[in-house]
Structures are given as structure tokens and as C-alpha cells.
Amino acid sequence: MNALQREKLRSWWQGRILRDVSMADYSTLRAGGRADCLIDVTSLEELTALIKWLAAEGVAYYVVGRGSNILVAEQGYSGVVIRLQGDITAITPLPPSKTGEQVVRVGAGCSMAALVSWCTERGVSGLEFMTGIPGSVGGAVWMNAGAWGYAIGDRLKKIVLVDAAGCCRDVASSRLVLSYRKLGWQDGSLEKTIIVSADFLLFDDERSQISCRCREYLEQRRGKQPKGVASAGSFFKNPPDDSAGRLIDAAGLKGASEGGAMVSPVHANFIVNTGGATAADIIRLMQLIQKKVYGKFGINLEPEVKILQG
Ligand SMILES: Cc1cc2nc3c(=O)[nH]c(=O)nc-3n(C[C@H](O)[C@H](O)[C@H](O)COP(=O)(O)OP(=O)(O)OC[C@H]3O[C@@H](n4cnc5c(N)ncnc54)[C@H](O)[C@@H]3O)c2cc1C
Known part of the structure; x- marks a missing residue:
């Protein structure tokens, strides 16, 4: 610019x-x-x-x-x-359809935590597994975020997006290609498109049951992740049939550091900022991990974190 x-x-x-x-x-x-x-x-x-x-x-x-x-x-x-x-953070339940579907339209700027709380308070189930995943609804859909064997794409009915020319389009989930931490579109590239809202297909349940499931997911998460440190969650995607964390740990990299960036001793797939890490520190550590894991196992770890340059 x-x-x-x-x-x-x-x-x-x-x-x-x-x-x-x-x-x-x-x-x-x-x-x-x-x-x-x-x-x-x-x-x-x-x-x-x-x-x-x-x-x-x-x-x-x-x-x-x-x-x-x-x-x-x-x-x-x-x-x-x-x-x-x-306006792009609003949560709007749509009128129930004849088939009894419960569809909730959510602005892409809404935080995932606000959506999970909204669902819990109203007895709307289906997104409990997203408890504890930070970020916005747009980011979650773009990344097809998920946990515990579920992904947010499983609950999608439709998205509204703004394309690279500034035109607004409705895209039914049947036209989307949802894979591990990736959103695609059958009808073209999603490059430069912005998700504006997502319609989720959810269902009624007892509030107490929903809240109990949310608590359980949160507790399991807390037991496995480093606490109180800056991170982007799992830094690398899991390779097919393996876990990036296991490979990084087995390469002896827990605690390895570059400047202020460190491989978490708690969860090897978390790169944490111990204070004062620069982007360059984090990228150097990322490259070191990739080199060591490739050297030991012949596996290329692909970052899940989106690195923006240019
Ligand atoms: C402690 C911690 C734990 C985590 N645990 C998990 C987990 O269990 N599972 C998991 O899947 N992820 C996890 N994450 C990663 C992250 O929280 C998710 O990927 C999240 O959904 C990203 O949302 P965001 O709004 O922060 O996106 P950002 O980080 O802001 O952006 C991520 C990507 O999405 C794109 N994007 C954002 N909004 C839009 C939009 N409206 N339209 C189009 N593109 C958009 C951005 O351009 C970028 O490419 C974790 C992160 C942390 C820090």
C-alpha cells in the first residue's frame, strides 16, 4: 500500500x-x-x-x-x-422450519465463547465441543475448527460470504468442501473471500445437560494445554494417522527455544511466547521443528497457524 x-x-x-x-x-x-x-x-x-x-x-x-x-x-x-x-456479530435464531430444524444465524465477528454461552443459556445444543476454542465464528468456519472428533463444519447449513469483487453470496454447506482445518468451495476459489455469517443446524436439549458437556470439554482441555501463556493453540496440523505433538516430543524438542519462543514442555505442539518473542523467533523455531521432525521421521509438518507476510 x-x-x-x-x-x-x-x-x-x-x-x-x-x-x-x-x-x-x-x-x-x-x-x-x-x-x-x-x-x-x-x-x-x-x-x-x-x-x-x-x-x-x-x-x-x-x-x-x-x-x-x-x-x-x-x-x-x-x-x-x-x-x-x-451488526456482523449478531446471533439470530431463525423461525423453526416445518421439519423442526433449529437454525441459528451467527455473524462471523461473534466470538465463539459468546455463541457457546448463548446456546447454553437457551438450551440449544450442537456446539458444546467448541467450548474453550478461542476466536470468532468466521475464523472457526474458515479453519473448520474443532476438537474431540467433531468440527464446526459438521453443523453448518449455509454461509454468507463477500467475494473478492465485493459481491455478497449465499453458499449452501452442500457446495462447501470441508476437510481437516480447511474450508473449500466446489464452485471456485475462496481466496480473498470474507465470511459474513454462518447458519448452524442445531437442536434443543436440557440446559443442564449442555452446560455439563461444556464443563467436561473445558476440564479435559485444561488438563492437556499449557496455562496462562501466549500461544496459537496447536501450531502444526496433525499428519495423517499421527499427532504432531507426539512427533515433536519424540524428536526431543519439548522446551526447545529460539529467542522468546519455546516448545511448550506441557504440549509439544504448542509454541509459546515466554515474553518478548518476535515473529522471527517463532518462525525460526517453527523451521527448527520442521527440520528435526523431517530428519527423524521423514514427515513434513504443515503449520496450522496462518502466517501472513507481504
Ligand atoms: C489456546 C488455544 C487453543 C486452541 N484450540 C483449538 C482447538 O482445539 N481446535 C481448533 O480447531 N483450533 C484451536 N485453536 C486455534 C484457533 O482458536 C481456531 O483456529 C479459531 O477458530 C481461529 O479463529 P480466529 O477468529 O481467532 O481466527 P484468526 O486467527 O483471526 O484467523 C485465522 C484464519 O481465519 C481467517 N478468517 C478469520 N475470520 C474470517 C472471516 N470472517 N472470513 C474469512 N476468513 C476469516 C483469517 O484470515 C486467517 O486465515 C486454539 C487456539 C488457542 C490460542
């Missing part, structure tokens, strides 16, 4: 623009380079107008949720980082 584009954006956009933003403040790893601009959009109309403008001006953009699975490289991001707020 050049100085002229920045100036044009400043005079065109009515809302607030944060300039030269440290993305460490927007990532649960508490590390990352700087972004040229950060804009919060609060409605679908604002979002489509912004994407059309950015596309026409040839300015790069990247949508983030709660930053629990991203790392912006040290050199930073020359473009606009977009966050979804306001």
Missing part, C-alpha cells in the same frame, strides 16, 4: 482507521509485525463498499477474527487488516 493509496483511503473511509498497527496486539501469540492499516467494519454494507474500493484501488487486504491462529511476519503487512464488528 503506497502513500497515495493511504491518503485516498483516509479521505474516502468515514470510520476510524488505525495506522501502523502492531499485530502483536491482535494475535493470541502476542507477537507479530506491523500492518499498514486496521479497519473495523460494522455492517455488511460497509464491508461490501470497502472491498469494492480496495479491489478497484488494488490494495491488499486480510480479514482477521480474534487472532488465535495467525502470525504476521516480522516485515509486516502492507495492506488493510479488516475486523468484523457491530
Whole structure:
């Protein structure tokens, strides 16, 4: 993004623009380079107008949720980082269908924790397994996040997205290709598309039962993950029929560090920021892990965390 584009954006956009933003403040790893601009959009109309403008001006953009699975490289991001707020965080139960389906429409900017609490309070079941997974609904759908053998894509009925041209589309889940930590689309590329809302197919249950399941999931999670440290959760995807954590541990890397980044002694697939880690430290540690695991087992570990550069 050049100085002229920045100036044009400043005079065109009515809302607030944060300039030269440290993305460490927007990532649960508490590390990352700087972004040229950060804009919060609060409605679908604002979002489509912004994407059309950015596309026409040839300015790069990247949508983030709660930053629990991203790392912006040290050199930073020359473009606009977009966050979804306001109307794009609403939770709306749709009228029951004749077949008794319970569909809930959720804005992509809504936090997963807020959605799980909403469901628990209203006796709506189906997303308990997401308890304790930080992030937004949009981020969870984009990553097809999940745990305990379930993934959020299993509950999807439809998504609404804004494509790279700023046009809004409805996509039924039957047209989506949902795989391990990945969302795809049968009808084309999802590159540069932004999820605006997701419809989930859920069902009624006793509040006490739902809340009991949520508590159990949370307790199991607490027993397995490092506490009180900055991380992005599991850093690598599990290779087929194996676990990245097991491989990293077996390569003797628990506790290995680069600068302020360390392989958690509690869970080897967590890279934690012990304080003051830079994105470069984290990427160096990531590469060390990949090299050692490849050297010992011949397996290429693919990061689950999205690394943003450029
Ligand atoms: C302690 C901890 C535990 C975790 N445990 C789990 C777990 O058990 N299971 C699991 O699957 N994950 C886990 N994660 C990873 C992470 O929480 C999930 O991937 C989460 O769903 C990401 O959501 P986010 O809003 O933070 O996305 P971000 O990190 O902000 O973004 C992740 C990706 O999604 C894209 N994205 C975000 N919003 C949108 C949107 N509206 N439209 C299009 N693309 C979008 C971003 O561009 C980026 O590519 C964990 C993370 C932490 C820190």
C-alpha cells in the first residue's frame, strides 16, 4: 500500500482507521509485525463498499477474527487488516422450519465463547465441543475448527460470504468442501473471500445437560494445554494417522527455544511466547521443528497457524 493509496483511503473511509498497527496486539501469540492499516467494519454494507474500493484501488487486504491462529511476519503487512464488528456479530435464531430444524444465524465477528454461552443459556445444543476454542465464528468456519472428533463444519447449513469483487453470496454447506482445518468451495476459489455469517443446524436439549458437556470439554482441555501463556493453540496440523505433538516430543524438542519462543514442555505442539518473542523467533523455531521432525521421521509438518507476510 503506497502513500497515495493511504491518503485516498483516509479521505474516502468515514470510520476510524488505525495506522501502523502492531499485530502483536491482535494475535493470541502476542507477537507479530506491523500492518499498514486496521479497519473495523460494522455492517455488511460497509464491508461490501470497502472491498469494492480496495479491489478497484488494488490494495491488499486480510480479514482477521480474534487472532488465535495467525502470525504476521516480522516485515509486516502492507495492506488493510479488516475486523468484523457491530451488526456482523449478531446471533439470530431463525423461525423453526416445518421439519423442526433449529437454525441459528451467527455473524462471523461473534466470538465463539459468546455463541457457546448463548446456546447454553437457551438450551440449544450442537456446539458444546467448541467450548474453550478461542476466536470468532468466521475464523472457526474458515479453519473448520474443532476438537474431540467433531468440527464446526459438521453443523453448518449455509454461509454468507463477500467475494473478492465485493459481491455478497449465499453458499449452501452442500457446495462447501470441508476437510481437516480447511474450508473449500466446489464452485471456485475462496481466496480473498470474507465470511459474513454462518447458519448452524442445531437442536434443543436440557440446559443442564449442555452446560455439563461444556464443563467436561473445558476440564479435559485444561488438563492437556499449557496455562496462562501466549500461544496459537496447536501450531502444526496433525499428519495423517499421527499427532504432531507426539512427533515433536519424540524428536526431543519439548522446551526447545529460539529467542522468546519455546516448545511448550506441557504440549509439544504448542509454541509459546515466554515474553518478548518476535515473529522471527517463532518462525525460526517453527523451521527448527520442521527440520528435526523431517530428519527423524521423514514427515513434513504443515503449520496450522496462518502466517501472513507481504
Ligand atoms: C489456546 C488455544 C487453543 C486452541 N484450540 C483449538 C482447538 O482445539 N481446535 C481448533 O480447531 N483450533 C484451536 N485453536 C486455534 C484457533 O482458536 C481456531 O483456529 C479459531 O477458530 C481461529 O479463529 P480466529 O477468529 O481467532 O481466527 P484468526 O486467527 O483471526 O484467523 C485465522 C484464519 O481465519 C481467517 N478468517 C478469520 N475470520 C474470517 C472471516 N470472517 N472470513 C474469512 N476468513 C476469516 C483469517 O484470515 C486467517 O486465515 C486454539 C487456539 C488457542 C490460542
